[in-house]
Amino acid sequence: MRALRCYAPNEVGVVEVPKPELQNEYLLVKPLATGICGTDIEIIEGGVDPAYIRYPITLGHEWVGRIVASGANDFAVGARVVVEGVVPCESCDECKAGATNRCAKYDEIGFTRDGAAAELISVPAKLAHLIANQVSDESAALVEPAAVVYQGLLRINPTPDSKILIVGDGTIGLLATTLSKVFQPKVLDVYGIRSSQEGLVRQAGADRFVTDSSQLTKDYDFVVEAAGAIAAVDLALTQGKRGAQVLLLGYPEHGARLSLAVHDLINNDVTIHASFSYTRKSWKAIVDLLNSGDLDLTFVVTHIYQLEQWPEALETLRALTSQPRGKVLLALNLD
Numbered sequence: 001m002r003a004l005r006c007y008a009p010n011e012v013g014v015v016e017v018p019k020p021e022l023q024n025e026y027l028l029v030k031p032l033a034t035g036i037c038g039t040d041i042e043i044i045e046g047g048v049d050p051a052y053i054r055y056p057i058t059l060g061h062e063w064v065g066r067i068v069a070s071g072a073n074d075f076a077v078g079a080r081v082v083v084e085g086v087v088p089c090e091s092c093d094e095c096k097a098g099a100t101n102r103c104a105k106y107d108e109i110g111f112t113r114d115g116a117a118a119e120l121i122s123v124p125a126k127l128a129h130l131i132a133n134q135v136s137d138e139s140a141a142l143v144e145p146a147a148v149v150y151q152g153l154l155r156i157n158p159t160p161d162s163k164i165l166i167v168g169d170g171t172i173g174l175l176a177t178t179l180s181k182v183f184q185p186k187v188l189d190v191y192g193i194r195s196s197q198e199g200l201v202r203q204a205g206a207d208r209f210v211t212d213s214s215q216l217t218k219d220y221d222f223v224v225e226a227a228g229a230i231a232a233v234d235l236a237l238t239q240g241k242r243g244a245q246v247l248l249l250g251y252p253e254h255g256a257r258l259s260l261a262v263h264d265l266i267n268n269d270v271t272i273h274a275s276f277s278y279t280r281k282s283w284k285a286i287v288d289l290l291n292s293g294d295l296d297l298t299f300v301v302t303h304i305y306q307l308e309q310w311p312e313a314l315e316t317l318r319a320l321t322s323q324p325r326g327k328v329l330l331a332l333n334l335d
């Protein structure tokens, strides 16, 4: 079967690999659509913290698929599923406490075990979640990044009628915007640097989209940094009212540092949260929101490529474009 495989930094391509075999308590799943993101680019370029990647690796950690063979009673062939990428050991203290994102034995699909940018993938059945018929493949493919965002939002748990600012107009920013609506804010503003993203930001549910930071009101109760750039973190830390909570979601380059105006942060009684990955709880919450019809992420997907077009897909993701850009998907076996 074909797979988009990264053998070492800057050694990547679609290659033929053996099909995985069905194991007990596992599912063989045919990926339908697999998103690519900045983290995939970092894997390809060698920018990921070495503790969180194992080469060679088949890429693909944001995906939806259809079961083609089942080694578990609860899952029938033909069902559409999303599968938690973090494989918890279930025996460490963090797992026992429900913090599967901090499992002592890091293991994740698309990072330490082969991902879903391939014609088939083998996954533990216990991590699979059924997707209702009315949910689009595009929405379902976004469960992983949505769960990452939701995990962070549950951490700050915005109170109803609060003022929220999202810093960032990329995919994570769009997801943070649309998921913030679950918490019923009074004000939901987005700061970004690409005016071409305004339509997507509005679709996500923002009240206001600002590309000039001097127009921000600096009175937000909650600020979510979703851009993954040091300058954006710096900005996010200064936009809250006194007592604000700031959530860091975006990943700047590994090793990048920021100098903090510590005196001002203390004076302003600021709480800074940094949130990693997702737990089973936040993953299931996103699946429930999609299956109930309360959440639709289809609008976030702006580009779909075939597997062989992976260079174009990566180019689209990297490009400094004046066109709207949300999630870039690889279509593998779209019905």
Ligand SMILES: [Zn+2]
Pocket (backbone or CB within 6 Å): 036, 037, 038, 039, 040, 061, 062, 145
């Ligand atoms: Zn990702």
Ligand SMILES: [Zn+2]
Pocket (backbone or CB within 6 Å): 088, 089, 090, 091, 092, 093, 094, 095, 096, 102, 103, 104, 105
């Ligand atoms: Zn564990």
